[in-house]
Amino acid sequence: MTVDKILFAFFAALAVASAILMITRRNIIHGAVFLITTLLATAGIFLLQSAEFLFVVQIILYVGGIMVLFVFVIMLVNLDVTMRLVQFNHQRIVAGVLALVLAAQVGFAFYMGRNLLPPASREPMPAKNTEAVGAALFQHYMLAFEIASILLLVAMVGAVVMAKRKV
């Protein structure tokens, strides 16, 4: 068992365990902290897949940006009343079983198609990962990049309008 297999097992177990804890906790703040753990473990997985740029983006943007936003909103809307209520809705059993059936279907599809995957390419990823991502982003995907920036602008305006007391 090589080092990267051990690292993969560690990060994968951490990600799945804290994801399960995230959706079962009664206190939302605890859920947010467990989601942060999942995101950090996912960042570790990205590093194992030699995606160094995405590793940094994941930590700075997800853990540093989005999760801070979540924690702020949780503090603004956190009601002690909510914590004492039933946490799951009345369709929980049907919904859980259906989600597991969906997972079994997709897993079965993976199992049937496991030989269709090409063998992993022997050549390593481009050595300068950030340069390669930047070149692809600003040359081939320039239009998509601009559309994404407009999307972010619209989302920013929308968030301000939604959170304003009086429109």
Added chain:
Amino acid sequence: MIPAEYYLMLSLALFTVGVIGVLTRRNVIIILMSIELILNAVNINLMAFSRLWSDVNGQVFAIFIITDAAAEAAVGLGIILAFFRNRETVLADEMDLLKW
């Protein structure tokens, strides 16, 4: 090197946990966080295939997905704040103004 199937299985597990969270929880903030989890599972898949072909395009798509997640979180949390100000609740099954 770790085979791509392992990453696909991990991604499937995270996706399933996210779907269960979206379908069964009552708290809207947990539902939004589960959606973030689902988007993360997709990113793991993209990375796995990017690694499989030693091609950097998958990582560019993951950047776009992270952008989408950020936009979705900002607008979604704004909606939750506005709704909480009007109705004093964050429970999904009490958001039934359009139901009759």
